[in-house]
Amino acid sequence: xxxxxxxxxxxxxxxxxxxxxxxxxxxxxxxxxxxxxxxxxxxxxxxxxxxxxxxxxxxxxxxxxxxxxxxxxxxxxxxxxxxxxxxxxxxxxxxxxxxxxxxxxx
Amino acid sequence: xxxxxxxxxxxxxxxxxxxxxxxxxxxxxxxxxxxxxxxxxxxxxxxxxxxxxxxxxxxxxxxxxxxxxxxxxxxxxxxxxxxxxxxxxxxxxxxxxxxxxxxxxxxxxxxxxxxxxxxxxxx
Numbered sequence: 083x084x085x086x087x088x089x090x091x092x093x094x095x096x097x098x099x100x101x102x103x104x105x106x107x108x109x110x111x112x113x114x115x116x117x118x119x120x121x122x123x124x125x126x127x128x129x130x131x132x133x134x135x136x137x138x139x140x141x142x143x144x145x146x147x148x149x150x151x152x153x154x155x156x157x158x159x160x161x162x163x164x165x166x167x168x169x170x171x172x173x174x175x176x177x178x179x180x181x182x183x184x185x186x187x188x
Numbered sequence: 189x190x191x192x193x194x195x196x197x198x199x200x201x202x203x204x205x206x207x208x209x210x211x212x213x214x215x216x217x218x219x220x221x222x223x224x225x226x227x228x229x230x231x232x233x234x235x236x237x238x239x240x241x242x243x244x245x246x247x248x249x250x251x252x253x254x255x256x257x258x259x260x261x262x263x264x265x266x267x268x269x270x271x272x273x274x275x276x277x278x279x280x281x282x283x284x285x286x287x288x289x290x291x292x293x294x295x296x297x298x299x300x301x302x303x304x305x306x307x308x309x310x311x
Binding site: 083113115117119124125126127130131136166168170172175176177178179180181182 | 223225232233234235238245247249250283285288294295296297298299301302303304
């Protein structure tokens with residue numbers, strides 16, 4: 083079965099840039115989606131199909147996907163960005179999530 | 189506004205059954221594929237099952253195949269998840285989530301999420 087690997091945690095200073103990676107075999111050939119989940123809340127789609135932002139998601143959120151790694155970039159990090167972030171793909175009609183990354187804003 | 193509201197969660201004994209519902213409003217339900225995604229306490233997200241907008245294509249995670257059944261009633265704007273032979277490993281918050289693509293043949297991103305309903309399997 084297909085697996086996605088994310089770092090358990092990432093820390094970023096307030097106002098700086100955070101990068102969260104998602105590793106998978108030839109993930110660059112798949113559409114990668116990213117979700118933000120704040121404590122006690124339902125997940126929120128922040129990036130779809132590698133690099134597209136849904137309406138209402140700030141431009142500070144961007145992403146890329148190539149080779150074996152997809153990356154979510156959060157610029158000018160704010161306290162409100164502190165959350166768990168999950169990458170997700172579809173593989174052989176199966177939804178697959180990464181294990182999630184806890185982003186801490188210092 | 190677009191809204192998904194899950195219901196039907198609760199406490200059930202191992203081996204028991206439960207049916208979850210997800211009521212949709214604010215969009216044309218019959219045009220969108222739907223999913224169930226679950227999250228065990230303190231754990232990450234796990235996709236459970238998908239049903240295409242017209243109910244023709246249905247997919248399941250291996251962990252629930254043969255035990256769970258997804259269905260939809262487009263006339264009632266409601267999604268269902270019938271869960272049988274439940275085990276403690278099925279304990280989780282269950283979210284319904286709308287597929288991002290309208291009338292898509294294949295699943296896309298999970299665009300809109302409900303607030304979830306808790307299922308606890310315990311004796």
